[in-house]
Amino acid sequence: xxxxxxxxxxxxxxxxxxxxxxxxxxxxxxxxxxxxxxxxxxxxxxxxxxxxxxxxxxxxxxxxxxxxxxxxxxxxxxxxxxxxxxxxxxxxxxxxxxxxxxxxxxxxxxxxxxxxx
Amino acid sequence: xxxxxxxxxxxxxxxxxxxxxxxxxxxxxxxxxxxxxxxxxxxxxxxxxxxxxxxxxxxxxxxxxxxxxxxxxxxxxxxxxxxxxxxxxxxxxxxxxxxxxxxxxxxxxxx
Numbered sequence: 305x306x307x308x309x310x311x312x313x314x315x316x317x318x319x320x321x322x323x324x325x326x327x328x329x330x331x332x333x334x335x336x337x338x339x340x341x342x343x344x345x346x347x348x349x350x351x352x353x354x355x356x357x358x359x360x361x362x363x364x365x366x367x368x369x370x371x372x373x374x375x376x377x378x379x380x381x382x383x384x385x386x387x388x389x390x391x392x393x394x395x396x397x398x399x400x401x402x403x404x405x406x407x408x409x410x411x412x413x414x415x416x417x418x419x420x421x
Numbered sequence: 422x423x424x425x426x427x428x429x430x431x432x433x434x435x436x437x438x439x440x441x442x443x444x445x446x447x448x449x450x451x452x453x454x455x456x457x458x459x460x461x462x463x464x465x466x467x468x469x470x471x472x473x474x475x476x477x478x479x480x481x482x483x484x485x486x487x488x489x490x491x492x493x494x495x496x497x498x499x500x501x502x503x504x505x506x507x508x509x510x511x512x513x514x515x516x517x518x519x520x521x522x523x524x525x526x527x528x529x530x531x532x
Contacts, residue, residue: 337520344524346523349521362518362521396520410520414463415463419444
């Protein structure tokens with residue numbers, strides 16, 4: 305059973321703390337993504353990575369950074385957490401290779417609900 | 422990346438067929454159309470994907486007209502458990518392409 309695992313389901317942090325959200329996938333996927341989801345705003349892309357040590361900014365990278373030292377692991381870092389970063393964070397992975405005769409499918413983790421107080 | 426437009430919400434009674442249409446006027450030649458489903462407090466999951474004409478699997482059907490500027494997700498005989506948010510994505514899905522989600526369509530199935 306393919307799996308994308310996020311390290312925490314719920315997390316509470318204080319304003320100003322450095323926060324690490326970890327994501328691990330076991331499918332040998334090249335592409336990995338971090339999103340945040342807020343009511344009424346859908347999923348918004350923060351960063352994505354298409355290879356080890358590679359990263360690209362998404363639509364809302366401000367206040368975040370990422371690390372991809374190994375293919376299976378993609379970390380989202382909040383350098384100094386703020387209350388407006390309280391949100392649901394979702395990690396996903398996909399392969400760029402054509403596996404279905406067409407496009408490819410992305411797999412998501414269960415999400416981390418982060419509360420910054 | 423092609424922008425998508427879909428209704429914000431839809432209601433349906435159990436047992437009915439539900440059709441959710443997505444507009445993507447700027448779709449590129451290499452782009453596929455993919456739909457995801459998301460239940461509360463869970464990550465989205467892949468439902469169906471197509472390039473042109475019609476695709477059917479055990480969960481849904483996807484209708485794509487010849488000009489590919491829109492697509493329709495069809496859910497046959499919905500049940501209460503189909504209540505979810507449905508997202509339409511357009512992109513080549515390969516290589517170094519980010520997955521960009523819109524706000525999706527919130528489907529509410531009523532008994």
